[in-house]
């Protein structure tokens with residue numbers, strides 16, 4: 821069963837920024853030019869937190885530990901040393917609030 825978790829109001833996540841969702845599963849949410857996306861917050865290389873250690877540049881997140889890069893829209897690896905894509909999650913906007921759809925474990 822999936823769970824739908826409110827992250828924040830859309831106004832609280834400005835374009836070009838990201839934040840950790842208040843979920844047990846480590847999920848990062850991003851505002852890329854006014855569109856919202858969600859991926860795992862953990863780098864697939866050695867589980868660095870992308871929100872705490874990463875750098876968002878356009879639609880790419882760079883891991884702060886060893887500089888792997890991922891496209892936050894698709895989760896695809898765009899620079900090594902990571903080889904596995906980031907899991908991505910569905911986001912929803914209702915009444916100005918941003919939600920993330922969390923799959924069951």
Ligand code: FES
Nearest residue numbers: 863865866883886
């Ligand atoms: S932990 Fe992210 S590149 Fe190594």
